[in-house]
Amino acid sequence: MYGYYINNIKRFISTKLFACVARCSYAKPFVMNERKPNPLSKYLEDTGIRRADFARRLGVTRARVTQICSGGVAHLELARRIETETEGKIPVDAWLDAPAEAAQ
Numbered sequence: 001m002y003g004y005y006i007n008n009i010k011r012f013i014s015t016k017l018f019a020c021v022a023r024c025s026y027a028k029p030f031v032m033n034e035r036k037p038n039p040l041s042k043y044l045e046d047t048g049i050r051r052a053d054f055a056r057r058l059g060v061t062r063a064r065v066t067q068i069c070s071g072g073v074a075h076l077e078l079a080r081r082i083e084t085e086t087e088g089k090i091p092v093d094a095w096l097d098a099p100a101e102a103a104q
Helices: 003-023 039-047 051-058 062-069 076-085
Strands: none
Touching: 039 062, 051 062, 051 076
16 A cells, blocks of 8 residues: 555655766766676676686586676685686685785
8 A cells, every 4th residue: 555655755765866866077987797707707798718618617507607797795715616627716715705815
């Protein structure tokens, strides 16, 4: 019963918020789902290796490789296997949030 009113209120607020942000010259443009490119996804695309084949080499399922390519995190052992299979092109450090230099 209240869904109609709630949707209209949401639409009104988002319209007014967008108009306010659009007037601010210093505001950063709004981009949905802004993410860093995933190193494994980029590697597989560049080399032409299928996810199923790469998963078989790692000893995991294709679904797990897809999950990692979509932004999932590889645990340490899997990150080491990825580094080995990619011959060091995707180091273990690629899965850390902060660069190693910033930690020092």
